[in-house]
Amino acid sequence: MVRRASVRRDMNIWRRLDMASRYVWPAAFTISGLLLIGVPLGLPGLAALRPAYVMACVYFWSLYRPVSMPAPVVALTGLLLDLLGMSPLGMWAVLLLLLQGATLVSRRRLVTWSFKLNWTAFSGFAAVVSLLAWGLQSALELRALPWLPLVVQMFMAFGVYPLLAWIFIKAHRGAAAVELA
């Protein structure tokens, strides 16, 4: 009994709060970042970064801490992305959930991979999702959208992942680590 008490520290309110804040860190970061990208800093085309950013968030956290990136949060993020941008309602929610599903299915293999391999895997996933987004939006709006932004988005996803992963790996070991609370 005594030993057990020493292993399980008492759950006082502060520890609970600490755990909760660590638990919601990935979702909070994803959504607040999504909103902050809109602040006009005078950089042209900054808003086009949103889908690439969200895909990187969903991929990373579904891979390393799926408990902190539950499906409802992913769906909500997708809806927010659709409402902020002018894409058809619910389209990005579907695509992000598909991305999460694909990541979760191949998770056991991906977790063991090195960073560079994961980067490649994410770029592949992001390219497929971007292509699907292009196809879906073209179909829903009944016209062929230009393909150049699609290529730009693929490169953005490729470029933004290392930077985000650098932040996320630190958070994974610190600010978002529920087990350290």
Place this chain on the structure above:
Amino acid sequence: MIRLSVPFRQALSRLTLPVMLVLSLGAVLIGRADQGLADRLRGVLDDVLAPAYALVTAPVVALEHGSGVVGHLFSLEAQNQQLRAETAKLLQWQSVAMALEAQNDALKTALNYTPSPMPVFFTANVVADLGGIYARSVLVSLPPGLTQSGANVVGAIAMDGRGVAGRVVEAGDRSARVLLITDLNSRIPVALGVHGLPALMAGTNGADPSLLYWAPGKPPAEGDMVLTSAEGGVFPPGLPVGVVHYDAQNDPVVLPLADIDGLRMVRLFCYPSNQPVLAPEHDTPRTAAKSHRKH
């Protein structure tokens, strides 16, 4: 809290993703069936976000405007002097303008002049860039009490200091979305050059909108001024838009006058909706018949 058995909880956690996927597909279908729903949701979201964005954007703007706020304090006295001098000069001009306006009115009366509609205009801050990869739009915060004054903000024309930047496509109580002229969905009837040759300016998602449907045999000339045209009844005539430029042969584009990528503040011009309608109104006989039946 309800205690659930472990297998049941596992099954539940496995089911969340498919259930959310189905719900999202449902959202896509509902969005297709009711086109206005997404617009209404966007309006609500924009109204919630606009004050927050305004808060975040304010320091960015303060930093931009001449290297810090503290620096301005030292030159306050000098600025006051300058402003006083300018006010005195402007007051002189005001009396000149009033005299000229009276003269102008008298001359117009003599000519039986039909006035062009006077727009109500106000200034709005651009608080967020809300584009996507296939969309170019910005969020502006509206001054309070605007909806009470009855101004119809949807359809208002947004101009920065130099030219047309876009049109308001959605408006809430506190915020409005401006679809920029570079957006893929933007189609603006324009008049080219001194003769006002008609053409259509279409956004291409790139920096410079392209020109379509110009009169055959009369291609737009390089350097021609592009003004809005009243054709279609959406835009008032004669607002400056840009200058014609050829990137490639037979591919004229418009170089916008407005600084589309660096919009900070726009003027929104709300034109009265009682402009003469050119299309025949279909509703009138039906309502007349209805009122006849009532009697």
